[in-house]
Amino acid sequence: MIYRRWPDRESLLEATLAHGLNQGRTEVPDTGDLREDMLILLRRSNVERSTIAPLLSVFMGAYYADSGRTFADVRQQAFGERAGRTMDEILARAVSRGEADPAALTSRVRSVAVDLFRHDLLMTAKPLPDEELVAIVDEVFLPLVRPRPESDGRIP
Secondary structure, X not given: OOOOOOOOHHXXXXXXXXXXXXXXXXXXXXXXXXXXXXXXXHHHHXXXXXXXXXXXXXXXXXXXXXXXOOHXXXXXXXXXXXXXXXXXXXXXXXXXXXXXXXXXXXXXXXXXXXXXXXXXXXXXOOOOOHHHHHHHHHHHHHHHHOOOOOOOOOOO
C-alpha cells in the first residue's frame, strides 16, 4: 500500500483538500455592521482560498470522475458540522441588530454570497478583485437579506 494513512488515492486527496480548506481559519468577523462583516469574510477567504483554487481546478475533474464524489462531499468532510457556522453567526447578529430579515434567510439566501465567491474563484483560479467582492455583497447579498420597508398598500 502506497498510502500508509489512507486506503486509496481518493482518501489521500480528500485529506489534502480538507487540510488546505481548514488552513487560516480565524474568528468570525464582528464589526457591528453586516456589510463590513461580509466584506471581511470574503476578503479573508479571497486571500486564504485563492491559493488552493488552482489545485482544486486541476485535480477535481479527475477525482470526481474516478470517485463519483462532489466538491460538496469534500466540503462536508472538511468542515462537518462547522459548515455554514460562520454565516449563521454573522446573520444571527445582523438579525438582532435589525439589519437582516429572518424570514428572508432561506438556505439559498444564506449561502449566496459565499457560493458566488466560490464559483468565481474556481472559474478564474485567482483572487477576485476587491470590486467584485464589494459587488457580491452590495448588489446581490444585501438586497436579499435586508428587511424591506413596510408597504403602504400601493403597488410600486
